[in-house]
Ligand code: HEM
Ligand SMILES: [Cu+2]
């Protein structure tokens with residue numbers, strides 16, 4: 001990335017040092033983006049190895065089951081913890097939330113800098129798992145007793161989670177204080193951007209639930225290295241305790257990813273349709289906060305086949321199905337924002353439009369999984385794998401990519417749109433369908449997740465095709481996505497220096513980050529005059 | 545009054561008789577699973593198609609014709625805003641409860657073990673399953689007599705595993721320190737597999753064995769032969 005921020009007053013400091021020592025929320029945002037994209041690249045490579053290995057029966061690419069498990073561990077843990085969460089609540093929130101509320105920086109800039117460095121330490125620690133001979137092989141869920149009895153290095157998993165958790169908790173406090181105290185004078189709660197609301201919601205979830213995950217993995221550490229027996233039934237412990245603590249955090253964590261992605265979409269769609277958010281208050285108070293409210297009472301849907309008591313499984317069936325109410329209201333608002341709009345198409349809007357498809361497909365395929373009786377068969381199959389990739393992995397990644405295209409002119413003063421952007425969008429969109437549709441189909445017939453071989457299914461046919469055929473198609477899809485992700489990365493770097501110059505508000509948005517700042521915004525964001533708003537101002541008011 | 549009493553007696557006797565009939569009827573969870581799957585898929589396909597058509601229609605119809613054009617959607621009145629939240633919420637909840645009721649019915653088929661089911665003990669190890677039949681015979685594959693329900697009482701000697709039989713549409717975790725169960729109704733002759741479906745380490749992908757439903761005589765002969773070999 002370029003170094004766009006003007007450096008007046010810091011002339012004596014070399015550029016690299018300025019970046020490392022920065023407390024400017026915009027630069028910290030860019031640091032998060034660079035780290036998250038690097039994590040995405042490496043974890044994406046791991047996905048390609050996994051797909052190559054599954055392409056044929058038997059073992060071809062990896063040398064042992066343990067190596068495969070290590071790669072799969074890395075892919076899952078890093079995509080969630082080091083790509084999506086930092087990309088959304090690190091990069092996007094850091095760069096744009098202060099601009100959207102008219103603040104000159106976050107409330108605690110130094111703590112903010114500390115957060116990003118904790119994040120970088122975590123990435124380095126995660127990467128070290130390739131260097132040490134006994135890298136973790138316990139999947140991103142880290143269930144005991146395996147994570148305790150394995151000879152591999154579970155502590156690296158625990159410490160990575162600790163670092164990221166610490167970073168997120170500090171971020172949560174910082175951003176909640178920022179939104180509460182540093183909004184521009186005159187900006188009421190019902191005038192916030194959807195992205196600001198969803199980010200607050202995500203940070204509230206992090207603040208409440210991270211300590212639970214931290215305690216779970218810490219007990220794991222004690223069990224493995226200090227000889228305690230929290231999860232060891234032979235000494236009075238309980239293996240189910242860990243799974244409950246883990247998912248008590250990790251279901252809300254999917255909303256830490258889902259909600260900010262929804263917020264970005266709302267902002268892109270409203271700007272490109274030049275329309276107000278349909279039923280804003282319902283979307284905020286029922287949609288976003290309803291999702292937050294219900295997020296803590298549905299976790300057993302991840303434990304439908306874990307041997308939990310029947311009545312809990314049935315209770316969580318009802319609560320899980322009820323997620324459809326807030327998420328449905330959010331979806332309706334998203335659709336309604338298109339109604340009678342004046343839609344302009346560009347790369348950002350194309351990603352946003354494809355997210356409408358992803359949220360439908362991913363959300364609706366979750367309905368069978370909400371029923372314990374259905375999950376008694378579907379659990380741990382590639383059906384689940386396809387479901388959560390559509391709703392979480394792909395939906396959020398597409399929203400983040402759309403957001404990068406949308407905000408690129410703000411960050412660099414240049415457009416990233418162009419033929420490469422369009423071609424790579426289509427590669428990605430086709431690629432995700434080619435990759436994950438076959439996994440739905442074989443998943444329904446029993447193809448398990450987390451398998452490098454599926455010898456036992458070698459005679460099973462679906463519509464005249466073997467599992468292997470479906471896996472081959474999926475692998476072709478994965479390479480299509482790889483190309484579709486590599487091209488824009490090169491394109492971003494090129495466009496940051498040589499792209500077509502853009503004006504301060506290229507999309508004619510009404511949102512503060514576009515109307516009140518230069519592209520890129522200088523130190524302090526808003527020049528010499530503070531932003532002051534009246535009660536009629538709204539980031540979505542185009543009809544005046 | 546007399547008539548009324550007679551009617552009530554007849555009704556309650558009838559009800560008791562039907563409950564009993566109900567208790568004796570052995571259900572077939574795998575078939576019920578398939579039926580429920582079809583219902584749910586139709587349900588979500590309808591929602592998905594309606595929403596997708598709406599999205600595509602708007603994305604095409606509302607394209608801007610000039611760069612300064614703005615959207616013309618009107619601000620919702622309070623009544624409209626509340627209706628647009630409450631009515632969809634009611635529709636979603638109606639569908640939720642419809643599916644929950646159906647799901648619950650099938651759930652009962654899975655979890656209520658028929659009386660007199662043959663009880664087989666399953667122990668999981670890294671990376672194989674061991675079966676112990678009522679007569680004490682131990683094997684490394686599962687055979688069931690056709691038409692007789694079988695209940696598996698399962699535990700693990702090391703880490704988490706999962707006993708999953710895709711053909712019978714059922715799976716449940718197997719863990720140390722607890723006993724879990726599933727039951728199977730082998731209605732017809734079948735040869736299939738069980739797979740481990742909970743991550744358990746290096747050879748997780750290879751933790752599998754045969755599962756078959758065979759005629760009673762074949763089942764007895766097989767058990768006798770193994771018992772004799774030991
Ligand atoms: C809204 C955003 C959503 C996200 C981000 C999300 C994410 C995920 C993830 C990551 C998993 C897999 C976890 C694992 O086993 O490693 C999962 C599974 C599951 N999802 Fe979703 N999901 C979402 C929506 C839904 C919806 C709308 C439903 C149903 C109403 C649903 C129901 C389920 C269930 C029941 C499982 C567990 C399946 C099993 O263990 O077999 N999800 N989801
Ligand atoms: Cu969940």
Ligand SMILES: [Cu+2]
Pocket residue numbers: 704705706740741742743744745747748749751
């Ligand atoms: Cu296993």
